[in-house]
Amino acid sequence: MSKTIQAVKGMNDILPASVTRKDKLPSSELWSWFETTLRKVLGRYGYQYMLTPIVEPTALFVRGLGEVTDIVEKEMYSFTDSMNGDQLTLRPEATAGIVRAMVEHNALYNGPLRLWTMGPMFRHERPQKGRYRQFNQLDVEALGFAGPDVDAEIILMARRLWKELGLVEGEHVRLELNSLGQPNERAAHRAALIAHFEAHADKLDEDGKKRLHSNPLRILDSKNPAMQPVIEAAPKLMDFLGEETLAHFNAVRAILDAAGLQYRVNTRLVRGMDYYNLTVFEWVTDALGSQGTVCGGGRYDGLFEQLGGKPTPAVGFGLGIERLLLLIDALNLPVPSAAPDAYAILPDAAALPLAFPVLEALRAAGVAVQMNAGGGSFKSQFKKADASGARFALVFGGDELARGEVSVKPLREGGEQLSRPLADVAAWAADLLPA
Numbered sequence: 001m002s003k004t005i006q007a008v009k010g011m012n013d014i015l016p017a018s019v020t021r022k023d024k025l026p027s028s029e030l031w032s033w034f035e036t037t038l039r040k041v042l043g044r045y046g047y048q049y050m051l052t053p054i055v056e057p058t059a060l061f062v063r064g065l066g067e068v069t070d071i072v073e074k075e076m077y078s079f080t081d082s083m084n085g086d087q088l089t090l091r092p093e094a095t096a097g098i099v100r101a102m103v104e105h106n107a108l109y110n111g112p113l114r115l116w117t118m119g120p121m122f123r124h125e126r127p128q129k130g131r132y133r134q135f136n137q138l139d140v141e142a143l144g145f146a147g148p149d150v151d152a153e154i155i156l157m158a159r160r161l162w163k164e165l166g167l168v169e170g171e172h173v174r175l176e177l178n179s180l181g182q183p184n185e186r187a188a189h190r191a192a193l194i195a196h197f198e199a200h201a202d203k204l205d206e207d208g209k210k211r212l213h214s215n216p217l218r219i220l221d222s223k224n225p226a227m228q229p230v231i232e233a234a235p236k237l238m239d240f241l242g243e244e245t246l247a248h249f250n251a252v253r254a255i256l257d258a259a260g261l262q263y264r265v266n267t268r269l270v271r272g273m274d275y276y277n278l279t280v281f282e283w284v285t286d287a288l289g290s291q292g293t294v295c296g297g298g299r300y301d302g303l304f305e306q307l308g309g310k311p312t313p314a315v316g317f318g319l320g321i322e323r324l325l326l327l328i329d330a331l332n333l334p335v336p337s338a339a340p341d342a343y344a345i346l347p348d349a350a351a352l353p354l355a356f357p358v359l360e361a362l363r364a365a366g367v368a369v370q371m372n373a374g375g376g377s378f379k380s381q382f383k384k385a386d387a388s389g390a391r392f393a394l395v396f397g398g399d400e401l402a403r404g405e406v407s408v409k410p411l412r413e414g415g416e417q418l419s420r421p422l423a424d425v426a427a428w429a430a431d432l433l434p435a
């Protein structure tokens with residue numbers, strides 16, 4: 001036998017729950033249910049679906065995310081296209097690609113857009129639970145709106161999604177909120193930060209020293225316990241925010257307060273990309289260890305210009321799908337069954353030509369019917385019908401067929417076995433649908 005080939009490290013298969021696997025990843029049933037739910041929720045808020053390529057020019061992310069961000073410095077899958085020498089990157093996040101597309105198509109010419117997309121992102125990180133090299137995001141963007149109304153809208157939309165998924169806000173997930181101010185306010189704060197960290201340079205670690213002049217804000221994000229006192233004592237951006245910025249922040253807060261949403265203002269929240277300004281937020285959980293952020297986002301009013309477009313206010317978030325589904329798994333939340341309505345038992349191969357049109361008619365009527373493929377004894381087919389989770393078994397037995405009928409046997413709720421005419425499926429199909 002030849003040697004088997006394994007998936008690339010940190011890149012996962014998502015499989016049905018019936019497949020026993022060694023690693024812990026969400027099932028494809030859970031994944032589908034999440035997709036159905038998010039489509040429903042996003043539709044209710046008037047967000048439109050769009051897609052961008054998975055590969056983009058490397059320059060897009062270098063310019064969009066910032067040269068001294070973790071992602072650009074060490075996490076990007078970048079390569080040279082050997083056919084033509086182009087510098088390309090597997091997208092590490094969705095926002096830069098969406099903004100590129102908006103500018104390229106002049107897509108906001110007719111007014112603002114509310115958009116969402118979903119798909120794989122790629123980051124060369126150390127793989128562990130909740131952190132992968134290929135992972136999936138739901139990404140939501142409101143483009144051309146200055147806020148603060150849409151800032152609050154996308155936060156409350158995420159909250160609506162939690163509700164639909166059975167997550168309890170405040171218990172399973174909670175909101176952290178901050179304002180990063182405007183570029184001039186950040187510049188004043190940055191100068192004060194550099195002065196502060198310069199005065200305490202002996203207390204900075206290697207990474208901190210490196211960041212001191214390139215990106216001092218990221219020092220605040222350090223998890224190094226030894227640096228916490230000097231970080232704690234650093235000047236706070238909040239104290240550099242002007243009247244307009246505070247008014248924007250307070251307007252977002254007023255909407256969230258009125259909506260009864262509990263949140264924590266976390267003045268240390270900075271986020272990993274350079275493009276953010278004003279409102280930033282994260283939805284976090286304590287149930288996933290150190291990979292606790294399931295959804296993060298904020299306003300990025302400068303990104304369009306940075307990528308060559310007209311100045312355009314924008315706000316959005318990225319939600320880590322694997323992390324969110326791991327959370328739902330860890331909490332053992334009830335998930336609707338993906339079982340078929342009915343399972344067709346076909347003990348006699350000679351019955352197949354008669355049975356198929358009946359199965360097709362049932363599906364045309366909206367009934368989910370799983371057919372027993374490959375034959376097998378009556379008993380073994382019944383076992384499979386039971387294991388499928390279907391509510392009914394349809395028995396296409398020799399005696400029934402001779403009478404022009406099929407037997408419908410309830411498998412879950414009890415009740416009588418009924419005979420139904422093969423010729424008039426429409427008359428009884430609805431009885432198999434969930435109430």
Ligand code: ATP
Nearest residue numbers: 125130131132135272293294295296318319320323
């Ligand atoms: P973290 O602090 O955990 O590294 P991040 O700030 O890099 O997260 P974002 O770039 O804001 O994350 O991405 C949005 C969401 O995507 C995160 O909140 C998280 O749920 C998810 N995510 C980010 N990186 C990964 C990864 N390597 N594997 C799985 N999910 C991820």
Ligand code: MG
Nearest residue numbers: 070123125272
């Ligand atoms: Mg990260």
